[in-house]
Amino acid sequence: MNPSDNELAPAQKRWALIASALFLVAIGFLGFAIAEGAMLTFALGWVVLQAVGYVGALSIAKGDFAHPLFKAQVMVHILALGLLLALLVKAAQ
Numbered sequence: 540m541n542p543s544d545n546e547l548a549p550a551q552k553r554w555a556l557i558a559s560a561l562f563l564v565a566i567g568f569l570g571f572a573i574a575e576g577a578m579l580t581f582a583l584g585w586v587v588l589q590a591v592g593y594v595g596a597l598s599i600a601k602g603d604f605a606h607p608l609f610k611a612q613v614m615v616h617i618l619a620l621g622l623l624l625a626l627l628v629k630a631a632q
Contacts, residue, residue: 551604554613558604561616562589568623581623589616 547555565586572582592612600606 555604558613
C-alpha cells in the first residue's frame with residue numbers, strides 16, 4: 540500500500556480542520572455552560588448535533604471531507620456559532 544494513498548487533498552484537509560475547530564469550540568462552550576450553569580441545553584445539543592451530523596454526513600459522503608453534504612454541515616455550525624456570538628454580544632450590552 541502506497542503511503543500517498545492515505546493522503547487527504549488540500550480541500551479535504553481544510554474542511555476537516557474547520558469542522559474540528561468548530562467541534563472544539565462547541566466542547567469549550569459546553570464546559571463554560573456547565574461552569575456557569577447557563578445555556579446548558581444549547582451547549583449539549585450543539586455538541587450532539589455536531590457529532591451526529593458530521594458522522595452522518597461523512598458516512599453518506601464515503602469519508603470525503605470536501606463533499607458538498609459535509610461542507611453544508613460545517614456551514615450550518617458556522618451559522619450556529621454566529622448566532623451564539625450575536626447572543627453573547629447582545630447579552631454583554
